[in-house]
Amino acid sequence: MNKQHIWLTIFLLVLIWSGINPKDQFTWFLEVAPALIALPVMFFTRKRFPLTPMLYVLILIHCVILMVGGHYTYAEVPLFDWIADALGSDRNNYDKVGHFAQGFIPALIAREVFIRNQVVKPGVWCSFICVCFALALSAFYELIEWWVALLTGEDAEAFLGTQGYIWDTQSDMGMALLGAIVALLVLVKTHNKQLAALND
Numbered sequence: 740m741n742k743q744h745i746w747l748t749i750f751l752l753v754l755i756w757s758g759i760n761p762k763d764q765f766t767w768f769l770e771v772a773p774a775l776i777a778l779p780v781m782f783f784t785r786k787r788f789p790l791t792p793m794l795y796v797l798i799l800i801h802c803v804i805l806m807v808g809g810h811y812t813y814a815e816v817p818l819f820d821w822i823a824d825a826l827g828s829d830r831n832n833y834d835k836v837g838h839f840a841q842g843f844i845p846a847l848i849a850r851e852v853f854i855r856n857q858v859v860k861p862g863v864w865c866s867f868i869c870v871c872f873a874l875a876l877s878a879f880y881e882l883i884e885w886w887v888a889l890l891t892g893e894d895a896e897a898f899l900g901t902q903g904y905i906w907d908t909q910s911d912m913g914m915a916l917l918g919a920i921v922a923l924l925v926l927v928k929t930h931n932k933q934l935a936a937l938n939d
Contacts, residue, residue, distance in 0.1 A: 742792070743785070746799055750778065757806035762815060769887065770809030774802035791933035793926070794844075794851055801844045804837050813837060838911040841880065842918030846873040847930060850923070854934060861931065870919045877915030881908050 754771065761767035777798060781790070790798075807816060813834035823831050849872040850865060852858070859865045 742795075746795060750774075750799060750802060753803050753806045757810040761810045762812045765891075766812050767809040770813070771806050774805045777802065788855075789937070790848075791851060791930065791937060793929060793933055794847060797844045797847060801840045804840050808833060808837055834907075834911070835914050838877065838914040839918040839921075841877050842873040842915030842920075843922040844918075845876050846870060846919035846922045847926060849873065850927075850930065851934065855937075861927075866923045866927070869923060870916065873919035874912065874916050877912045881911060884908075 754774070757771060758767065781795075781798070811817065811833075814831050816831060816833040819831045819833040819836075823829065846869045849869045853865060853868065854861055859868055
């Protein structure tokens with residue numbers, strides 16, 4: 740079994756598990772929709788524009804985060820309920836993990852696309868633009884949440900996942916910003932090596 744088959748097997752197994760008796764079917768669909776969109780995009784571009792191995796792994800991790808959140812809803816992931824109880828908090832912070840990933844992975848996706856298409860050279864400006872891209876994506880996602888809430892009313896409560904926190908939208912974007920910055924600080928050297936290997 741090659742790496743692509745392993746990737747797809749993990750993706751499908753988690754997706755199937757996630758879709759079995761989720762907490763809320765509508766919320767499940769909204770939460771896993773980005774993963775369902777990513778799968779065919781990666782499939783149809785795998786030969787023309789294959790990604791670095793690291794990026795495929797990170798995208799899979801992000802998809803798993805989305806599917807777990809979809810199954811339980813972000814406000815009720817059991818592990819994070821336990822963490823909240825242990826810390827004496829009333830809030831389940833799994834959604835912050837999701838928004839951190841929403842900055843972390845897209846920043847590296849943007850970096851790879853920008854560099855390989857020679858949109859911008861590696862360096863400070865590249866990192867700055869990648870952070871801006873991740874933050875813009877996070878802000879757009881918050882707009883989508885708002886539009887869904889307007890269209891569906893109370894049905895969107897679990898999707899919004901605010902848990903009564905008035906600064907939820909701003910803190911979500913803040914986590915995405917942090918995720919993007921951390922990704923670029925920690926993984927640029929590894930990413931550069933894998934980009935160089937793709938060109939060999």
